[in-house]
Amino acid sequence: MPIPYEASGRTEQKSRTRKALVEAARELLSEGSTPRVEDAAARAQISRTTAYRYFANQRSLLLAAQPQMQPDTLLGPDAPDEPRARLDAFMAAFTEYNLRWEPQLRSALRLSLEDPGQERPLLRRGRAIGWIEDALAPLRDSHPGVDRRALAVAVRSAIGIESLIWLRDIAGQTPEEAAATVRATARALLEAAIAGT
Numbered sequence: 001m002p003i004p005y006e007a008s009g010r011t012e013q014k015s016r017t018r019k020a021l022v023e024a025a026r027e028l029l030s031e032g033s034t035p036r037v038e039d040a041a042a043r044a045q046i047s048r049t050t051a052y053r054y055f056a057n058q059r060s061l062l063l064a065a066q067p068q069m070q071p072d073t074l075l076g077p078d079a080p081d082e083p084r085a086r087l088d089a090f091m092a093a094f095t096e097y098n099l100r101w102e103p104q105l106r107s108a109l110r111l112s113l114e115d116p117g118q119e120r121p122l123l124r125r126g127r128a129i130g131w132i133e134d135a136l137a138p139l140r141d142s143h144p145g146v147d148r149r150a151l152a153v154a155v156r157s158a159i160g161i162e163s164l165i166w167l168r169d170i171a172g173q174t175p176e177e178a179a180a181t182v183r184a185t186a187r188a189l190l191e192a193a194i195a196g197t
Helices: 011-030 037-044 048-054 058-064 083-100 102-114 127-135 148-159 161-170 175-196
Strands: none
Touching: 011 037, 011 048, 011 058, 011 102, 037 048, 037 058, 058 102, 083 102, 083 127, 083 148, 083 161, 083 175, 102 161, 127 148, 148 175, 161 175
């Protein structure tokens, strides 16, 4: 079995080179472009030949440039217990996260749509459902008739990067307006679920 290029010889230097390429790709993404390996190499002042030793293609580079944050929750230890307040706190954190990582999230969305048979980007694996279920946890006691999983899926369908992209690119909303829209939508879905029980 062959040893990966980065795992042999001068591993610390190779780690720094890889990190420089990933950071260059993130910078380019934040500027609105979808970088190719050679673009990241030029930005990082690394030869194309060397860059392709680390990333065989654009897809592998873009996957590496995705944010690595994978917490179990976006809520802090002092999060409120009241369902509406807790969902509001989650939505503030989630929209901040989406807006902060918007270029990378757009890239992840593009990658997930290009070839469904390929490995899905880390950010396209449904972890937000778990975050939303965590935010809705108090419903277990206050409104046991609410199907929290179904509600989490409904909320996620209306608040993710896909919605923010539509609100920004098609509806012409500012980041602040888009954040307010998705927060209001999440609250409306919660109110409808509570009223339905």
